[in-house]
Amino acid sequence: MKQLLLKVVACEIAFREICRAAAQCRQLIDLEFLSQGLHDVPCSGGAKIQAQIDAVPAGRYDAILVGYGLCGNLISKLKARHTPLVIPRAHDCITFFVGSTQRYLGLMDRHPGAYYYTSGWLECAQRRGETPGNFLPARAGAIGQNSATFQNWVKKYGEERARALVEVMQRWTENYTHGVWIDFDFLKSTPLRDQVKSICAHQSWVFEEIPGDLSLLQRWLEGDWDPQLFLTVQPGEEVVPAHDGTIISTRPIAPAQTPCTKENI
């Protein structure tokens, strides 16, 4: 069987897991990771992923593996120009770490208020220079108190109201009850599990751990692309959200594209 040459364009959230699976895979793989947080700004975030896809030389790779879930429609309208894209059918990256959408949905049913932690979720914050042990990375790095956004708020509303604005950004965690560490053997030597325990203690969340499952990522990297698990986007097609059990689908590339006019942080 021919060895495939594959290009991966993925979110850094899955850096360790994809690297682990790629190291054990029989195919020849080039890896490229983009900063975590693009889903916070889906229009321009999607454009960044598209730019990386478009920078891949035509005819060189058998496929471009896009390491993103639907992630709030981040990957909607991603286009295959000359090389097929292969994308896991996933609502978001948690599916990558727990092995299947079915398992993820089961976990969500059990604890709708659970916040899932993986190595990437903790380490991408550290790569940005944020304090280790923060309960979540700043949203796309946008609201730290040294950020341009915060400084603009200070200029517009004064420091007190700017601080109030930062505080309201944390309200979305109000109904969370559990912090769940997705565990892999290869992370045993890291301090990450203890960091999650300490975050849970700080947030008054129940700490839980569940075994991780790399099987979906392994099949993706091995070229074992069962259409029920992976969407293949042929050249001339683009991704669309399916809003059904298949999660994502394709259509011919639409001629008119709406430019990004504004994005929430």
Add this chain to the structure above:
Amino acid sequence: MNDSELLSQLAQAVISLDQARVEQLAAEALRWIHPAQVIAHGLSRGMQTIGEQFKTGEVFIPEVMVACDCYYAGLQMAKPHLKQQDKDWFIGTMVIGTIHGDIHTVGKDVAVPVFEAAGFQVVDLGVAVPDDRFVQAIREHQPQIVGLGTYMTPTFMHTRETVEAIKRAGLRDQLKIICGGPSVNADAARRMGADDATDNAWDAVEKMKGMLAELNQRQTP
């Protein structure tokens, strides 16, 4: 300061996210001006401008949330002054809640004051609302509109089950159902049995006004 200037300043205090100033101006306005006017031409006008600024990208969700806090601070002061007949101010009733399986509250917390400021009487059922709770609230409050908040990609799919529960209870034909959240899609919402969907509270107001007009037309012989 005349009434019009006072109401303009109240609206401006909401836009400036200055809750202390909102409270001060609302107290002053309520001494002289009808509470329904204070809500409609002061507080709600401020929220309307915030909505326009949100649409053009001048402000983002955090500012909208703080503006909502300011709006509510004024509303809480105005409400005790409202008499029963003042409730005519409402253009319609809606029941809203985050769909089952979804515990996120921020989107709904932004939408509710926007809907109230636009004249909807809103019954907020909270987060992760079971389908039978929606049914019970519809029977109790007889809303024209049900709002389903879905803030995660998978939970939008729960729309079908909630709509089915409303259908089974024989209540579907008397109301309209709109989905809201960052990942919703109007065509998909319709395929799941709802009437519309939007990711923007101010767009939702326009859509809901259209829904009210359609329901009213249906009732006119």
